[in-house]
Amino acid sequence: MLAIRNPKSKINNEMSRIRLLPDIVASQVAAGEVVERPASVVKELIENSIDAGARKIEILIRRGGISLVRVIDDGCGMDRDDALLSLERHATSKIRSAADLAAIATLGFRGEALPSIASVSRFRLTTRELSAVAGTEIIVNGGKIDIVRDGGEAPGTQVEVRSLFYNLPARRKFLRSENTETRNIEHQLQLQAIGHPQIAFAFVRDARLVFQLPPAASLHDRIRDLHGNELLERLLPVNGAGLNKIDVSGLIGQAGLSRQTRTQQLVFVNGRAVESPVVTAALREGYHTALMKGQFPVTFLFLHLDPASVDVNVHPTKREVRFRDPTAVREAVVNSIRRTLEGGRGDWQEKFRAPAATIPEEAIVDVASRPESLSPAATPQRVIPSRADGEGPHKLSGESSRQEMRKPPSTTQQFQIIGVLNKLYILMENADGLVLVDQHAAHERILFEELRRRMEEQGVLSQKLLIPQTFDLPPRDAEWVERNLPILQKMGIGVEGFGPNTFKIDSLPAFLQASDPISFMQRVIDDLKSASNSSSALREEMIAMTVCRHAVKANDPLRYLEIEKLIQDLLECDLPYCCPHGRPTMIQISLAELEKKFGRKV
Ligand code: ADP
Ligand code: MG
Numbered sequence: 286m287l288a289i290r291n292p293k294s295k296i297n298n299e300m301s302r303i304r305l306l307p308d309i310v311a312s313q314v315a316a317g318e319v320v321e322r323p324a325s326v327v328k329e330l331i332e333n334s335i336d337a338g339a340r341k342i343e344i345l346i347r348r349g350g351i352s353l354v355r356v357i358d359d360g361c362g363m364d365r366d367d368a369l370l371s372l373e374r375h376a377t378s379k380i381r382s383a384a385d386l387a388a389i390a391t392l393g394f395r396g397e398a399l400p401s402i403a404s405v406s407r408f409r410l411t412t413r414e415l416s417a418v419a420g421t422e423i424i425v426n427g428g429k430i431d432i433v434r435d436g437g438e439a440p441g442t443q444v445e446v447r448s449l450f451y452n453l454p455a456r457r458k459f460l461r462s463e464n465t466e467t468r469n470i471e472h473q474l475q476l477q478a479i480g481h482p483q484i485a486f487a488f489v490r491d492a493r494l495v496f497q498l499p500p501a502a503s504l505h506d507r508i509r510d511l512h513g514n515e516l517l518e519r520l521l522p523v524n525g526a527g528l529n530k531i532d533v534s535g536l537i538g539q540a541g542l543s544r545q546t547r548t549q550q551l552v553f554v555n556g557r558a559v560e561s562p563v564v565t566a567a568l569r570e571g572y573h574t575a576l577m578k579g580q581f582p583v584t585f586l587f588l589h590l591d592p593a594s595v596d597v598n599v600h601p602t603k604r605e606v607r608f609r610d611p612t613a614v615r616e617a618v619v620n621s622i623r624r625t626l627e628g629g630r631g632d633w634q635e636k637f638r639a640p641a642a643t644i645p646e647e648a649i650v651d652v653a654s655r656p657e658s659l660s661p662a663a664t665p666q667r668v669i670p671s672r673a674d675g676e677g678p679h680k681l682s683g684e685s686s687r688q689e690m691r692k693p694p695s696t697t698q699q700f701q702i703i704g705v706l707n708k709l710y711i712l713m714e715n716a717d718g719l720v721l722v723d724q725h726a727a728h729e730r731i732l733f734e735e736l737r738r739r740m741e742e743q744g745v746l747s748q749k750l751l752i753p754q755t756f757d758l759p760p761r762d763a764e765w766v767e768r769n770l771p772i773l774q775k776m777g778i779g780v781e782g783f784g785p786n787t788f789k790i791d792s793l794p795a796f797l798q799a800s801d802p803i804s805f806m807q808r809v810i811d812d813l814k815s816a817s818n819s820s821s822a823l824r825e826e827m828i829a830m831t832v833c834r835h836a837v838k839a840n841d842p843l844r845y846l847e848i849e850k851l852i853q854d855l856l857e858c859d860l861p862y863c864c865p866h867g868r869p870t871m872i873q874i875s876l877a878e879l880e881k882k883f884g885r886k887v
Contacts, residue, residue, distance in 0.1 A: 571622025
């Protein structure tokens with residue numbers, strides 16, 4: 286049998302090539318993964334404070350955190366032995382055995398952060414347990430403990446990290462500008478503050494107090510304290526009854542609210558901020574037509590699932606997670622996003638609704654006396670469109686079959702059309718103030734939902750062309766059309782093969798009044814080709830979106846009755862506030878905003 290030798294005895298043996306690294310070097314190697322930049326220091330220290338049960342955490346940075354990061358908490362603190370142990374690699378109070386790894390309930394568990402940070406900085410830890418007479422102060426430079434003594438700070442823990450990477454010039458060179466590092470830290474603080482609303486946070490940057498967040502009763506309050514009311518008003522509480530035993534909650538941006546970067550797309554899994562490609566893809570799928578291409582949604586999304594079904598031990602920074610059943614997670618997220626967005630249309634409809642009692646009789650203008658066409662100069666009139674069931678003062682065109690299929694609005698919608706700006710934007714007044722509607726975007730949304738609904742029911746009405754027409758396409762386009770013929774036909778586009786690379790078109794969807802069917806087809810095909818890298822599941826919708834976009838381009842200035850009908854149809858849509866490409870259809874400018882702009886209110 287082989288005797289197991291003490292490996293340390295080999296370290297000085299010049300004959301051997303393999304050596305155990307001294308602890309300090311090993312920590313510096315580990316630091317390469319855990320401590321990428323000052324923001325990682327901030328993250329690890331705050332997570333430790335949270336795990337220590339802190340109610341209040343203060344963060345101070347200087348020069349982007351490169352010259353100083355200090356985190357003070359009022360958590361449980363450590364006694365002297367633990368404080369010394371906490372600086373050893375793989376020393377942790379959070380797990381004890383491999384079995385604990387299967388269900389981690391704390392933010393930390395690897396026992397790497399403090400020794401790693403201490404090995405690449407000038408580090409000072411002071412800590413005191415609540416009941417202890419004295420605390421402990423430990424000073425470490427580049428991983429070497431220099432001083433251990435009594436310290437007199439308040440109960441809790443304070444960690445000071447100075448001159449990050451002072452002993453690793455190569456790493457220091459990789460740091461970005463102070464501003465960039467500051468932004469990274471601020472992003473990290475946002476994640477922690479949103480993830481833990483009940484904890485108070487204060488942030489001081491270069492001797493300036495940036496924010497001071499009181500403990501918040503809810504996520505809602507925390508978002509208001511951090512980002513203000515304006516953002517909050519455009520968020521919807523997530524409607525996520527636990528599909529697949531996954532609880533989905535939080536607040537997400539309503540359709541039409543988006544950002545150019547992912548910085549406000551926050552996702553937490555069991556309380557931990559994560560970056561998960563699975564969830565990111567699910568968000569995109571859930572938002573679908575409610576999101577502009579290349580834009581990112583605003584989400585404060587919280588997933589809670591059995592800790593045993595998530596592996597957080599994937600990456601040293603614990604930023605990535607692995608789901609045991611990614612499909613279940615995807616379904617739960619997509620489902621709750623969709624339901625939330627569709628539920629959100631109620632908010633919009635609310636803005637067009639007034640209590641019936643407040644509508645004065647004389648305000649109702651008979652349809653017959655209304656001007657047929659509306660120019661920007663037309664006099665404002667009070668119009669109270671009613672339900673299409675004939676009970677109201679005037680009956681609206683009842684030809685829309687979907688009005689019958691769908692449940693009518695529960696109360697009368699109230700809005701007043703003021704005019705049309707630049708032949709495109711409809712100006713309206715509602716209970717909240719001014720509403721601008723992009724006529725094209727609105728029309729696209731209505732057509733799209735109608736087309737989609739009819740396709741589901743296999744019932745798109747098509748209209749025969751007087752004279753069927755044929756057109757040729759280059760072979761690659763022809764191939765594409767060939768492949769998608771069934772979908773086009775389902776949409777009421779009567780196109781079929783008519784020899785190699787030649788097609789015949791003899792009907793178009795009834796709603797589509799294209800004067801030139803061939804150039805219409807050409808535009809649709811061009812558009813779809815440029816977008817055809819999307820997944821096949823979306824193909825049908827993609828085509829529907831494109832068809833609707835080009836159907837609307839041919840639109841003339843609308844007449845008064847058409848405008849009124851357009852607005853009503855829009856308010857009946859599942860996602861009324863954005864077109865199928867995610868651009869907004871309506872913009873509300875509230876009276877309060879106007880008052881502010883005119884200096885009537887501060
Ligand atoms: P981990 O968090 O993975 O356990 P760390 O290196 O971050 O590893 O911390 C080591 C240990 O030090 C923790 O397990 C904890 O017991 C203790 N510790 C660290 N920071 C604090 C703090 N702010 N308050 C109380 N204890 C702390
Ligand atoms: Mg930790």
